Amino acid sequence: MIAFARLHLVASSILLAMSAAGHAAMPADAPDARDHALISRYAGSWLVAQDVKGFDQVAVPLGSKNGEVARAEGRVTRLFYLAPAGKSVVEVQRNYEQALERVGAAKRGGCAEDCGSSSFGKLREVPANPSLPKAQLEGWSPVTLLQQWQESGSERYWYGTMEASGSTLHVAILSAKPGTIALAGKYVATVVEIVETKAMEADKVVVDAGALTKGLQSEGKVALYGLYFDTGKATIKPESKPQLDQMARLLQSDGSLKVHIVGHTDNQGALDGNLALSKARAQTVVDALSTTYKVDAKRLSAAGVASYAPLGNNATDAGRARNRRVEMVLQ
Template identity: 35%
Template sequence: MSILTKIAYAIIFIWLSNPSASANDIAGCSDVGGLRRFIDSSIVMCERHDFDTYTLPTGKNTGFDFDSNKAEFESSMNIEGRLVENVYAIPPAVSSVDVFRNYKADLAANGYRILFQAERDATGPHLGSFFETTGPGTQIWGYSPDQARYIAAVKEDGGAKTYIALYVIEYQDGYDPNFSPQKGQAMVRLDAVQVGALEDRMVPASAADISKDFEVDGKAALYGILFDFDKATIKPESRPALDEIAKFLQQNPAQRVYLIGHTDSVGGFDFNMQLSKARAAAVVDDLSRTYHLETSRMMSSGVGLQAPVASNATQEGRARNRRVEMVPSDAQMGLSALGLQP
């Protein structure tokens, strides 16, 4: 970084304060991604989830279905991880241009790489509607497009990545019960998704655990098997869990099993039924190809959202419901209710 560049950053950061809580912040909210906040701004809304899915726009918005609240983009990324979504109110009389320029400089100074950026019409016709209907949504995003500015960025730190979605507007219209911006007041939506580090929490069941679960519960929940978002593609991080499943089956050569896919309730009944079946079939296929286990010992099926183990009303509950279960094929009780044939 040149001396002139450093001086430019120093001048810009006059407008930025260190990341710290403001007396006007909503309780439980704080800055994210190691980024500074605009001076004298406050967090008026936030949502935080230990684990969630997120669609990161990485291209121009091309449309929006107002019946399903689904946005379309030239390109986007579906990612999973620790999610924080903050809404900042900027002091009046500050333009969105100043706010955007400062945040962009702070992203660069903190090692973020820009994936996509756009201003005004180049953001697309309904990028505001996307933010209005996701996370701490509020009408102001959808009704104030004239001075809208957007950045998608990523920072890599070892095995972890932090993705940023930054959306800046100048309020023109739209009601929100939580606060009342002044006409022309800049507002910031800053979403941060941390991926990579969270997957260490997904401890796979050992072969001994599976054996014990069979004896005690008549089944074993296999949470260490991870899939791409809304797909049946097994992630490489699933290998330790698959190793243990294969080890159990190798240690018990006479054991035949059902592998049953389960999903949360997001996406509807038919979609989740097909997804759960495809994921269970993918596990059987991997066990057969990688570990040379006989497919005749394994029957796959899926029950979609029909057998939750936690409430789908919370992010944590949905994470528990997304799983593959293994059931010994001699455990006949309840199989007909799950749509399986012994």
Template identity: 30%
Template sequence: MRRDGLAALALIGVLAASRAFALDLPSGAELISEQIAPDRYQLPIAAFDGERVPTERIEGLVTRQIWRFPRSSHGTFRVLSALRDDFTARGFEEVFLCRATVCGGYDFRFGIDLARPPEMIVNLQDFRYVALRHSDGRVASALASRSGNTVYLQLITAAPMDAVPRAEVAAPDQIGPMPDGAIARAIAAEGHAALDDLTFETGSTALGPGPFASLTELAALMAADRALRVVLVGHTDWVGSLDANVALSRARADAVRARLIRDHGVAPDRIMARGVGYLAPRASNETDAGRMRNRRVEAVLERAP
């Protein structure tokens, strides 16, 4: 791999605030799009002042996500409050919070960095915005808006390159032989492997602190063959509705993807996340032990063309 490619992997390895967390969003959340790249971001820090929206410039690794809550009973207040609480619990402080006309209405909406329709639809009469900052220099902003019975959420985080440690990325001549552990054996035999040391509780999207041997081995496997791509597939037990479990399983897969990017230096474009809910059980859902086995994330490897 070229040195500039290694540098790019190292940049991606920087902790992006939104991807560092398994976000505890209200049920039904669907990740519509995500971009992670070194960039500049103008963080809105106040309402439209009659001439412009005051901003603070951040340079570093910027993550942009669009989430959607279709057929949702959640209002913008609940969605944004849950997100704000999630970030403040991890050391972020609120910088600015506003709603619709208080923000500046039309002038605020068109004066900030915001995705275009149809990904992000903003109802000028019903949107809320919050900006947060961490003492280490990371920032986050979120705008939630309701259109019809769907809530749209844009989440942007920016992490200065010196804010957090970079992931270690091995040079090609430092990569060892193909690992010969349980993950490698399962993939060689069946084309997929369950990451059975990961821990999720019923209804939770949070991945335990680890470290997890399965992720270490999977990352080593991918480092040894850089043509490999991974699809992470989340599975749940059958507690709850199908729609809720599909969303939950996707969120769990997203959490694993984030950990591989953050802690193991795997490039984001080599990992996808999907969720199938309880549609592919490997044990009976009638027992506690079976339900525990069904709450899992599997890695399915595909060789890039």
């Protein structure tokens, strides 16, 4: 978990960097919405809407013309702001960028005005809050802006990462002129997205020894989602211990049981790379069982099949999540 004392120090630096003199009063922020601890808003801005997910996988645009993305998992905070009247997209966006880079954030991607095929995906989908005040800005309503806010060709985008207490934070800033006629040229809209990398709660997905036995007896295999690895890596994470404990308990209770440990991935990335990664992850599990839990290595084998045996549709986030797994298979 990220140490928020460190984040508040960072936030203080960014807040000082973004102070601005003189701005007109904006409507009250969305109920229960607040700035992220990492970064303040552009001074005087209105926090129109907020979306927070405790754990999710997101595709962060790199801002390239061919629509490339970086994938990140963890706590996702998405904030939607309107800057004070009279500010330009350039002024607002550069304040964010300079403040972040000043405190050590490394730029990984971005674009200005001509962003090619970058649709910005979820960055355009901050939900309207139905409990928002009924305040109007020159006849405009929040729902209108959130449904169609980006004027094509006006956008400026920055994506970068930074380290805080051993964790990587992914930060995306997208500013643009609103696409609605009433607001065009007067208010700048900005979406701030921050992904704090962390693991899911392991106790939500552990398959106990009894369930492992039933699955092996009925299906000859069991899909496991309680074994955790960082994206693109084969080192098993400490949060995997509860699931490893249950696997070892089963294997220690029946000395005749022999199993394959099979790694699976979704279809994101190169197939050859995913084949190697899935095999390496399976081997890591085998190594943990044979060394830490003293299970005879001759009773275990490791294999990786990448995306060749999906359980879900790789065209959806939910399907890809089902496909990223390790299976225990009877030999």
